[in-house]
Amino acid sequence: MFRRRTRALQGLGVALVCLLSACSPASNGSADGGDPGKPAVALFIPGQLGDGGFFDNSQTGVKEAGVRLGLKVRTVETGPDPSKWAPALNDVAGGDDQVIIVGTYGMKQIVEQAAQAHPEKSFVLYDVESTPAECGCHNIYSILYRYSESGFLAGALAGLLHKAGGVERIGSGNTVGVIGGQDIPVIQDYINGFKAGVAQTNPSLKVLSGYAGSFADPVKGQNLAAQMISDGADVLFTAAGGTDKGVIQAAAEHDVWAIGNSLTQADDPMVNGKTAVLTSAVTSVDTSLADAVEKAAAGTLPLGTTVRFGAKQKTNYVAQSQPYLKYVPEPVRGEIEKITTEMADGRYDSVLDR
Amino acid sequence: MSASETIAVVPRQSGAWRRAVLRGGGRLAATVALAIIVIFVLLAMSADDPAAALGSLLSGPFTSSFRTGQWLSDSANLMLSGAAVAMVFRAGQFSLGAEGQILVGALAAGAAVLHLPSFPGVFVVGLTLGALAGFLFGLVPGLMKAYGGSDEIVSTLMLNYVATYGFALLINRYLQPASAGYPVSDFFDPAAFLPSLRIGQLTIGLALPFAIGCCVAVWYLINWTKTGFEMGAVGASVPFAQATGMRVRRSVWLSMALSGLIAGLAGAVIAEGSTHRLIVGLSANIGFDGILVALLTANRPLLIPLAAVAYGYIRTGGDIAQLSSGIPREVITTLQGFLILAVTARAPLAWIRHRAGRRRPAHGGPVIPGPAPLRAAASSQRTGS
Amino acid sequence: MLLSTILQNAAPYVLAATGCLLADRAGVVNIASEGMMLFGALAAVLGAGYSGFGLVGLLAAIVVASLLAAILAIFHLHLRANLILAGLAVNLLATGGTVLVLYSLTGRTGDSSGIPQGSLPEIAIPGAEHVPVLASLSGQSIVVWLALISLPATLYLWHRTRLGLYIRAAGESESALVESGLRPNRVRWAALLLSGLLCGMAGAQLSLSTTHGFVRDMVAGRGFIALGAMYLGARTPVGTFVAASLFGVLDAVATVLQVRTNFSTQILLSIPYVAILLALFLNGQRLRRVRRGIGGVS
Structure with a gap:
């Protein structure tokens, strides 16, 4: 009797949990089916999805290509605990997947070791370059991104907007801003690129910069952005994952422009019914990975080589969003197109390569 | 006598002992059954094949010797963290600083072995320095409390943030290779x-025996030394301790x-035994998991290995379910939260009696301010089981 | 430095810290404030987004955060779960649960894009645009105003109501409460629910006013900071209010320095915490005396 009532109470707890986490049966993991003759692909995420940027983009690209080509694709999310990465990758490498896609600098040696132990598998290592000579592993295809190019394009746009004159929301102030997530080299690339882009097109412009210290703190993003705006900035470039939301919000509140870093942000530029995101300076991680999956399916993955994705591969560009077409004067858009082409030809490599 | 020792004494009384075991066993069985149902409901809502996911969750750590090794390694880290927490809780200090001390210990150990020339046994230098750094970092809130009266909950929570930022800063500035895209040192x-x-197929890190x-x-320190006895006495009642000199x-x-010191050791063990390098996010909340482990055992050091191995089993099982069934990670997080609630719900019977009309306060006695949380926590356990 | 930014930042700290204060003085440390704020923030976004009314969002945040408080109360007060364990468990439920709810509604695990954006009602003072302090106050969200009112309200509760007296008694001398024929657990229930209510409001400010939308883990330790502020404020209403406001100021100072100087981000971001440590150290002796005065041993 007593026990039953207690159980009922614990049952209430269960019900609460269930209620709180009423989830649909959709899965972010294994997509079933897939042609048995084609390779199974695993995307290994050393962190968690939902970062609003890098990892989410990579999943989009791999999934999209997998569905298109009828491959069996799954995502393995290990969480942010670095002590779990090596064991988890070994586990995956010892499984049924033939192509294993892994990103971020911290995974380099771990992937190289797994590649050495499993020479029959193909690895795609993105965002860092493997060194086959050192590890003696020739089954890795490396992908690098030229983040500084995206930053450069955003900076050039900010500079040109100020030069053009008469652009909506661009005041007489002589300041623009850039906000990063964590203070890590990848984000530093974006920020340095932005500064170089401004310097290239409008050297007299002042650039404010700051890091939120987190990729998931929109409140800090809002604070930084509001401060920059009160210091005179009227264009803000943001490369900060979930923190972006706060930056975009501040831009909407104070009538300035935000430049995002993903197509999602460019496609959905409104905050509370007000357009806030002018456009995005995209680094298309998804395109590069979809391309890798395609090649893997065709059996033409260039293992042992490295490709640096950038303007040349058309993965880094300024999105042609609605507000971009509406508010940015035609000559400025033309100029950005020209800079993108020049960048693809390597014209700015000297200022961009760190 | 500290609150937790009271629990150990109760069951020894005749008759009560058997009843306690029976009741405890029944409750354990019920809890486990309930937990499995909850797990299944959660999995049914999020996995394509809930049965398979449940299977890999429950049996995961035994499906390969590699995974067993992984489980034991994770348990060893949990054990050290739990031992650090139990140590300070028994002394009546509610330090939440293990997380930061782990980072500082790892940093000291890592910086040392990265800069020292390699020689056999260099890992011992790392462990020693890690322990020393943890000791010093624990000394700060200790002295603040002892001589400044600063509340240790606040000071240790704040020091955790300082350690986190300091860890990232020092790796960023001094320890990461020039080409790094992320704050991480070389291996x-x-x-x-x-x-x-190596025992047959199974690889067991030195961390496990070391942690035990x-x-x-x-x-030994707490129960068999004068220093430890004093700590326990201070933890139980400051006026009593003061009165007896x-x-x-x-x-x-x-x-x-x-x-x-123990948390610093844990940091050094994680760096040298698990990650083999310094990387931002190295502690991964294990300092807080240590609090769970310690409290699950009511701060009894000899039970910590058991609790750590059990908790580690769920964690590793969850990781493996994630790897093989592709359930969202958050299912595991939610599950952990629920399991902790289910496992710690200890006194349903007393509550019912209370409801039935017997007047009996929920807490064993007045809550003593001071390290109030711990007293409250301890008093709820005193009347429990 | 903008006063309005400080107000916006301080409001969640003040409300959550006040919540922690009520619970703590009733003898229940609310270490789950972080989780309550987080789930409150999500509930606010869902409530406001789907109903179209900011106040509904605020209400949803309050209800959901109080629900978490109720879980804590049931498990700790009745099922005798260890308080700290149960609190940490509630935080885990919130971390995982928010993402699972988000995922089931939008198919995304990162943020609430796709859910209509809502906003808390704002209260403006007519004609205040040119008065220095009032101008910053005018147009702040209703939650900021509630945070400002929370101090007199808490003081009133403390000194002028029975509930206030009972709450203090529950933490300080439970036997007195029992002898006067009251059930300490009922008082603790009330204190915990109030605590959840306040943490829910704090969460709503984060996701419906300071920013519009939910991002996973967006509370980012602010609940723990609120708990710290309560202790720093020597567990008194005025002290807690001042300490929590101070965190709002320190956040703003760090932001200004980040934008205007080239100091290392990590050093700047740790300024508030180091400042608290210093304040704690300098105030330690005084705090200890205050605590002893509360009735008990330190």
Whole structure:
């Protein structure tokens, strides 16, 4: 009797949990089916999805290509605990997947070791370059991104907007801003690129910069952005994952422009019914990975080589969003197109390569 | 006598012992059954094949010797963290600083082995420095509490943030290679790896026996030394300790510093035994998981290895379910939260009696301010089971 | 430095810290404030987004955060779960649960894009645009105003109501409460629910006013900071209010320095915490006396 009532109470707890986490049966993991003759692909995420940027983009690209080509694709999310990465990758490498896609600098040696132990598998290592000579592993295809190019394009746009004159929301102030997530080299690339882009097109412009210290703190993003705006900035470039939301919000509140870093942000530029995101300076991680999956399916993955994705591969560009077409004067858009082409030809490599 | 020792005494009374075991066993069985149902409901809502996911969750750590090794390694880290927390909780200090002390210990160990020339046994230098750094980092809130009266909950929570930012800053500035895209050091030289024993197919890191040894050492310190007795007395009642001429201040700072020492060791063990390098996010909340482990055992050091192995089993099982069934990670997080609630719900019977009309306060006695949370926590356990 | 930014930042700290204060003085440390704020923030976004009314969002945040408080109360007060364990468990439920709810509604695990954006009602003072302090106050969200009112309200509760007296008694001398024929657990229930209510409001400010939308883990330790502020404020209403406001100021100072100087981000971001440590150290002796005065041993 007593026990039953207690159980009922614990049952209430269960019900609460269930209620709180009423989830649909959709899965972010294994997509079933897939042609048995084609390779199974695993995307290994050393962190968690939902970062609003890098990892989410990579999943989009791999999934999209997998569905298109009828491959069996799954995502393995290990969480942010670095002590779990090596064991988890070994586990995956010892499984049924033939192509294993892994990103971020911290995974380099771990992937190289797994590649050495499993020479029959193909690895795609993105965002860092493997060194086959050192590890003696020739089954890795490396992908690098030229983040500084995206930053450069955003900076050039900010500079040109100020030069053009008469652009909506661009005041007489002589300041623009850039906000990063964590203070890590990848984000530093974006920020340095932005500064170089401004310097290239409008050297007299002042650039404010700051890091939120987190990729998931929109409140800090809002604070930084509001401060920059009160210091005179009227264009803000943001490369900060979930923190972006706060930056975009501040831009909407104070009538300035935000430049995002993903197509999602460019496609959905409104905050509370007000357009806030002018456009995005995209680094298309998804395109590069979809391309890798395609090649893997065709059996033409260039293992042992490295490709640096950038303007040349058309993965880094300024999105042609609605507000971009509406508010940015035609000559400025033309100029950005020209800079993108020049960048693809390597014209700015000297200022961009760190 | 501390609250947790009271629990140990109760069952020894005749008759009550058997009843306690029966009741405890029944409750355990019910809890486990309930937990499995909840797990299944959660999995049914999120996995394509809930049965398979449940299977890999429950049996995961035994499906390969590699995974078993992984489970034991994770458990060893949990054990050290739990031992650090139990140490300081027994002394009545509610330090939440293990997380930061782990980072500082790892940093000291890592910086040392990255800069020292490689020689066999260099890992011992790392462990020593890690322990020393943890000791010093634990000494700070200890002295603040003992001589400044600063609340240790606040000071240790704040020091955690300082350690997190400091860890990232120092790696960023001094330890990461020039080409790095993320704040992470190079891998250590293999001589700095914690050695491991190979038993058949199974690889067991030295961390496991080492961690068990630490738990025993804490037990010995607390129960069989004068210093430890003083700490326990201070933890139980400051006026009593003062009245009997005990060194209250010394107990306060020493217990916090010693806890820091163990946490620092845990950091060094994680760096040398698990990640083999320094990387931002290295502690991954294990300092807080240590609090869970310690409290699950009511701060009894000798039970910590068991609790750590059990909790580690769920964690590793969850990781493996994630790897093989692709359930969202958050299912595991939610599950952990629920399991902790289910496992710690200890006194349903007393509550029912209370409801049935017998007047009996929920807490065993007045809550003593001071380290109020701990007293409240302890008093709820005193009347429990 | 903008006063309005400080107000916006301080409001969640003040409300959550006040919540922690009520619970703590009733003898229940609310270490789950972080989780309550987080789930409150999500509930606010869902409530406001789907109903179209900011106040509904605020209400949803309050209800959901109080629900978490109720879980804590049931498990700790009745089922005798260890308080700290149960609190940490509630935080885990919130971390995982928010993402699972988000995922089931939008198919995304990162943020609430796709859910209509809502906003808390704002209260403006007519004609205040040119008065220095009032101008910053005018147009702040209703939650900021509630945070400002929370101090007199808490003081009133403390000194002028029975509930206030009972709450203090529950933490300080439970036997007195029992002897006067009251059930300490009922008082603790009330204190915990109030605590959840306040943490829910704090969460709503984060996701419906300071920013519009939910991002996973967006509370980012602010609940723990609120708990710290309560202790720093020597567990008194005025002290807690001042300490929590101070965190709002320190956040703003760090932001200004980040934008205007080239100091290392990590050093700047740790300024508030180091400042608290210093304040704690300098105030330690005084705090200890205050605590002893509360009735008990330190």
